[in-house]
Amino acid sequence: MGFASPESDVPIGVLASGAGTNLAALLAADLAPGRVARVVVNNPRAGAIACAQAAGVPVTVVDHREHPTRRAFDAQLVEVLRADGVQWVVLAGFMRIVTSTLLGAFPGRVVNIHPSLLPAFPGVDAQRQAFEAGVRVAGCTVHLVDSGVDTGPILAQTAVPVLEDDDLPRLRRRILEAEHALLPRVVRALARGGLDVRGAKPRLRGVDGDEPRPAAAEATKR
Numbered sequence: 001m002g003f004a005s006p007e008s009d010v011p012i013g014v015l016a017s018g019a020g021t022n023l024a025a026l027l028a029a030d031l032a033p034g035r036v037a038r039v040v041v042n043n044p045r046a047g048a049i050a051c052a053q054a055a056g057v058p059v060t061v062v063d064h065r066e067h068p069t070r071r072a073f074d075a076q077l078v079e080v081l082r083a084d085g086v087q088w089v090v091l092a093g094f095m096r097i098v099t100s101t102l103l104g105a106f107p108g109r110v111v112n113i114h115p116s117l118l119p120a121f122p123g124v125d126a127q128r129q130a131f132e133a134g135v136r137v138a139g140c141t142v143h144l145v146d147s148g149v150d151t152g153p154i155l156a157q158t159a160v161p162v163l164e165d166d167d168l169p170r171l172r173r174r175i176l177e178a179e180h181a182l183l184p185r186v187v188r189a190l191a192r193g194g195l196d197v198r199g200a201k202p203r204l205r206g207v208d209g210d211e212p213r214p215a216a217a218e219a220t221k222r
């Protein structure tokens, strides 16, 4: 395999279900060579739709309620994402469990952001779980998605202190701010070929934006 010239355009698909604040953070960031090529939303009333439209990014609603099974829903997602040549799939506030139908179409290329320091507090309302557990440090995690729920290889995390006078809404806001800062940096690093899967655990270089783009981008490809 010869020297790989770094790719100049890396189409990214973003899946969202809700307000879309993580999507907004991605659309406001410099992800180059990454480019949000398609947004797919499963909830026709999601704020993420308007967010994509405001940024002029194509958005498709694939309503999960219109599909008989999770796999049928995922197959529709795959069709939409493949049509845009998507190379990375980012779950940004996406509230559906994905199946091997999606993961098999984009092996090692689906990432998720979760509002806790995994493996602590997987699942729903992680912020509340952490707050009620009395942790002194909360946070967020971006990880590769595997067949489990919030169990894939961790790529990056941000710790968020829990302050003495915190209530849950304040902690949620602080964690969300950390998510908005972390996710675009991870996506840009991935688009630049920073993921190295050769070791026991995948390692992501360039999250801080300072590492040079890897010479042999091919070496980090799956």
Ligand code: GRF
Pocket: 016, 017, 018, 019, 020, 021, 022, 023, 092, 093, 094, 113, 114, 115, 176, 179
């Ligand atoms: C975020 O905390 C995200 O981690 C979780 O859903 C929340 C809302 O995300 N999965 P968004 O505002 O819709 O991007």
